[in-house]
Amino acid sequence: MLSSLPFSLMFLVIMVTGTLFSVSSIHWLAIWSGLEINLIGFLPVLVYGKKISESESAVKYFIIQAMGSSMLIFGSLIIYTSTFSWEMVNSGVMGIIGGFITLISGLFIKLGLFPFHYWLPSVMAGLSWLSCLLLTTWQKVAPLYLMVCLMELNQSYEVFLILCMIGAGSSVMGGLGGLNQTQVRALLAYSSIGHLGWIVFAIVHSEWVMKMYFAVYVMVSVCIFMSLWYKDSGMAKDLDNLSEHNFLQLGVVVLLLSLGGLPPMLGFISKLIVILVGAPKSYLFLMVMVIGSVMSLFYYLGLFFSMSLSWFKKYELTDMQLSNNALIPLTIMFNLVGGLLILSSNMFNSLYALVIFYQP
Incomplete structure (x- = not known):
């Protein structure tokens, strides 16, 4: 990865920008968009070594993250049917437990929490050390921040x-x-x-x-x-x-x-x-x-x-x-x-x- 520093830095900047865009938004569509931008920037970092194990892990990671993002947007749609608003600040007032559970389940999938934890060891086993470091640290920032916001809205x-x-x-x-x-x-x-x-x-x-x-x-x-x-x-x-x-x-x-x-x-x-x-x-x-x-x-x-x-x-x-x-x-x-x-x-x-x- 260090052999082509501009290539690596470009996708790292995209990854960081997606996370910052997600954590600084109160609109659920903007939050979802930030997570997708983060995913787009992180996937080339995973496959840059051009090894078969890295490509396999990248495909697994993409499928899991797409599933988590789909549950996230589906939960926000459930909330929208009740509040007619995409803003996060209105999500804790509506009291729809189904939309909240769907949202938080999507975050569990993205984080690799129990009972959606089975993908994380198989994905990390085929990645490089730098990719593993980013996966276990920076990629947890946005989902954890969103989980804190959901806890503040629904206690x-x-x-x-x-x-x-x-x-x-x-x-x-x-x-x-x-x-x-x-x-x-x-x-x-x-x-x-x-x-x-x-x-x-x-x-x-x-x-x-x-x-x-x-x-x-x-x-x-x-x-x-x-x-x-x-x-x-x-x-x-x-x-x-x-x-x-x-x-x-x-x-x-x-x-x-x-x-x-x-x-x-x-x-x-x-x-x-x-x-x-x-x-x-x-x-x-x-x-x-x-x-x-x-x-x-x-x-x-x-x-x-x-x-x-x-x-x-x-x-x-x-x-x-x-x-x-x-x-x-x-x-x-x-x-x-x-x-x-x-x-x-x-x-x-x-x-x-x-x-x-x-x-x-």
Whole structure:
């Protein structure tokens, strides 16, 4: 992709423009048009490598996104028959549950949420690392923003219950699906499904917490995908090649554990804030989501032990080697001690008070 930078930048600009056009509109036709412009800009990025697997994934992605867009426009037509208006601001007043469910189901399909999650691992398994990064980060912005807007317009208990069930189901499916995966791309796809469950659960409780969680997920994902793109590690066994670069391997291990939510790393802190906000209202769903998160952490720990054993096997650690690589234990200690300080000091109390203050 980097060999033809103007070609790539043109379609990336179209993709970004479509997303911005969608999130800045209150007209359902304009929102749908922005999503289609985003799709038109993203498809050439998917197939630019001219591999058979990329073309297959691009066709699957196009079919799924077209299905989600059709449900989105169909739901807006149902709303229009009652309100005679295409504006989003009138959609929460009409009380048509059928149009709302159709709209939000289209967003679920576009995001890859439970029970419409089966397309995401198969699509990501055949894409390049840059396409996977865009698919798991930027392509989620517009549907999540629209879901936040729909929640503000319709705050009934039925919608609250549906989104909590979707979030819990996505977390569990993200944990179960990744247990038997050997492809790193598919494993990260199931991880994305699990994290989307947490994001949807955060939407119904606090918009600020959802934005914080999504920002942390994007930062960690960018670092992981760029590291794996650097070494082109597509299979779990290929992660052993990272042992040639000690600092890169350490960074990937720490980021994977953080993405899995291992205490006391950054990914755990974001999940802990969601738990603090959602526990008073829906602790039963939170229990299910924590179980799904533990299953996700299980296969991340499997990757961690695989990479660690390969590293110890290649390097017989002596006192001299440890002194030459003193930054490695110092970095690990900094992550552990830093996270424990956040959890045990007054900073954590201030963080909890800030979360409670920003609740709607």
